[in-house]
């Protein structure tokens with residue numbers, strides 16, 4: 156059938172066809188306690204200044220905390236971290252960092268051990284995006300490894316070949 160004749164797909168279905176990486180966006184509260192959630196709406200915005208964005212749902216318990224904290228990390232998960240991705244997407248939010256090795260970045264926001272790459276960002280701007288907020292982060296520090304990354308595609312997580 157011609158593609159035009161089946162123009163009834165949902166946004167969710169179409170986005171499922173588009174492979175992404177998987178990240179954990181994380182911060183630390185005033186007591187230094189870490190929190191975070193699994194996010195695949197991560198993309199770069201600008202190279203100069205260095206800006207990235209993530210979209211955080213209004214229903215997320217991390218939403219207000221990330222905006223208040225003004226700094227956060229984006230941990231790009233490695234191919235062997237699908238358990239971490241599931242853990243940070245599951246309720247409850249509290250205790251997600253128990254049994255996960257992490258170290259604090261300069262701002263105190265967590266860097267998850269074993270990640271393929273990470274960025275530490277300050278909140279540059281918060282834009283309105285329907286039932287999500289678009290958090291534009293200015294990259295303050297970044298690190299990258301050669302670890303293969305985790306990929307999310309058609310509702311499944313898998314490893315990249317390289």
Ligand SMILES: Cc1cc2nc3c(=O)[nH]c(=O)nc-3n(C[C@H](O)[C@H](O)[C@H](O)COP(=O)(O)O)c2cc1C
Nearest residue numbers: 192193194195196210211212215216217244245248
């Ligand atoms: C692969 C994957 C990608 C996700 N991407 C996002 C995202 O980009 N933004 C978002 O707000 N939630 C996203 N979620 C859902 C959150 O991780 C989930 O709702 C989480 O429980 C929210 O935690 P919180 O309420 O502690 O903030 C994603 C979940 C999965 C499994």
